[in-house]
Amino acid sequence: MRAAYDVAIAGGGIVGAACAAECAAAGLSVVVVEPGPVGGGATAAGMGHIVVMDDSPAQIALTRYSRQLWIDLARELPADVEYLPCGTTWVAADEEELAEVRRKKQVYDALGVKAEVLGPRELADLEPHLRAGLAGGLFVADDSVIYPPSAARFLLERAVERGASVRLGERAAALTPEGIRLPNGTLLAAGTTVNATGAWAPELTPGIQVRKRKGHLVITDRYPGFVHTALIELGYLKSAHSNTGDSVAFNAQPRCTGQVLIGSSRQYGAEDTAVDPPMLERMLHRAREYMPGLGELTAIRAWTGFRAATPDKLPLIGPCPDQPRCYLATGHEGLGITTSLATGRLLADQLTGRDSAIPRAPYLPGRQPEEHG
Numbered sequence: 380m381r382a383a384y385d386v387a388i389a390g391g392g393i394v395g396a397a398c399a400a401e402c403a404a405a406g407l408s409v410v411v412v413e414p415g416p417v418g419g420g421a422t423a424a425g426m427g428h429i430v431v432m433d434d435s436p437a438q439i440a441l442t443r444y445s446r447q448l449w450i451d452l453a454r455e456l457p458a459d460v461e462y463l464p465c466g467t468t469w470v471a472a473d474e475e476e477l478a479e480v481r482r483k484k485q486v487y488d489a490l491g492v493k494a495e496v497l498g499p500r501e502l503a504d505l506e507p508h509l510r511a512g513l514a515g516g517l518f519v520a521d522d523s524v525i526y527p528p529s530a531a532r533f534l535l536e537r538a539v540e541r542g543a544s545v546r547l548g549e550r551a552a553a554l555t556p557e558g559i560r561l562p563n564g565t566l567l568a569a570g571t572t573v574n575a576t577g578a579w580a581p582e583l584t585p586g587i588q589v590r591k592r593k594g595h596l597v598i599t600d601r602y603p604g605f606v607h608t609a610l611i612e613l614g615y616l617k618s619a620h621s622n623t624g625d626s627v628a629f630n631a632q633p634r635c636t637g638q639v640l641i642g643s644s645r646q647y648g649a650e651d652t653a654v655d656p657p658m659l660e661r662m663l664h665r666a667r668e669y670m671p672g673l674g675e676l677t678a679i680r681a682w683t684g685f686r687a688a689t690p691d692k693l694p695l696i697g698p699c700p701d702q703p704r705c706y707l708a709t710g711h712e713g714l715g716i717t718t719s720l721a722t723g724r725l726l727a728d729q730l731t732g733r734d735s736a737i738p739r740a741p742y743l744p745g746r747q748p749e750e751h752g
């Protein structure tokens with residue numbers, strides 16, 4: 380019997396939406412199952428920074444590729460996606476971090492990623508609200524920010540325009556080699572299933588190495604021009620790398636609305652969605668250390684979300700080793716907004732047998748992950 384769909388995707392976050400759009404564009408018949416609002420999971424909680432990251436060669440390959448896909452798509456994005464090509468400023472607090480700026484610059488230069496080293500005065504001119512006495516920075520011009528839930532909606536609408544079906548208000552109870560099983564027993568028959576349920580992925584694919592990593596964010600009232608670029612302290616790398624312990628790092632983003640989005644924290648083992656006041660205060664204290672004036676702004680909302688973390692900090696994109704018709708598209712940790720488009724493209728490449736623009740092996744679920752300390 381022929382399956383009703385080529386691909387059945389569980390999860391309508393930005394990753395599931397990108398997978399749906401790419402599979403539909405490749406001529407595959409697609410159904411997406413999403414119990415909540417489109418993009419209502421980590422996608423709504425995230426910062427929306429589209430950023431090239433160089434923690435590992437595979438990470439830089441994926442983020443650079445995906446950032447280019449965002450740049451290519453930018454002209455078609457509707458206004459509510461709030462695409463802001465503001466660039467990233469990596470902030471170096473001291474000489475040690477300035478050495479990291481130079482190392483990063485070399486890596487970016489070698490890959491053709493535009494990056495400019497900033498001295499203390501140039502940094503102050505670019506972002507006058509940063510505190511005095513910082514050592515410098517690295518400005519990466521082609522990074523941007525978006526409003527992720529609108530981007531997820533846009534991608535899913537694209538998929539629908541290309542013939543995909545979306546079943547909102549329904550959840551997958553099981554992913555089987557025959558398709559997605561709904562709680563009432565209905566089978567959405569499909570040649571391939573895709574688990575794109577983010578931090579919930581282990582519920583449908585037990586045994587995969589995906590852990591919830593809680594994060595806090597705060598958004599202010601409107602202060603147009605308070606920050607101009609997406610700001611990240613270089614200490615962020617230490618915080619994002621750690622596989623243990625709670626951490627915070629200074630991260631501030633301008634929004635099209637004039638609001639400032641402030642992050643972020645990282646916690647394993649915290650499964651509760653509630654805002655944790657001591658963690659929030661720790662995060663805001665860090666932010667004020669870099670930008671004292673933030674303490675004068677009015678914050679209007681704080682919230683949390685869960686990143687889907689893997690041991691080697693790379694997503695899982697491809698078939699489960701023991702169930703070749705059940706694919707994974709999860710484990711994007713703090714980069715799933717950035718890497719969603721490349722994930723969709725790599726998944727569609729695998730399902731259609733096309734070549735890919737970058738090697739796919741580092742993201743295959745069957746890889747032997749190296750734990751990054």
Ligand SMILES: Cc1cc2nc3c(=O)[nH]c(=O)nc-3n(C[C@H](O)[C@H](O)[C@H](O)COP(=O)(O)OP(=O)(O)OC[C@H]3O[C@@H](n4cnc5c(N)ncnc54)[C@H](O)[C@@H]3O)c2cc1C
Nearest residue numbers: 392393394420421422425426428551577594714715716717
């Ligand atoms: C605080 C924070 C800051 C971040 N900042 C950034 C950033 O600046 N840049 C960046 O690139 N990334 C960032 N991220 C990461 C990014 O938000 C995520 O990697 C990305 O949103 C993951 O998308 P997703 O579609 O995989 O998951 P989700 O958006 O969580 O979507 C999963 C979907 O699956 C659905 N689902 C769950 N169970 C089922 C089921 N049984 N059946 C069907 N559907 C189901 C859920 O309802 C949900 O909608 C941040 C994350 C956090 C938490």
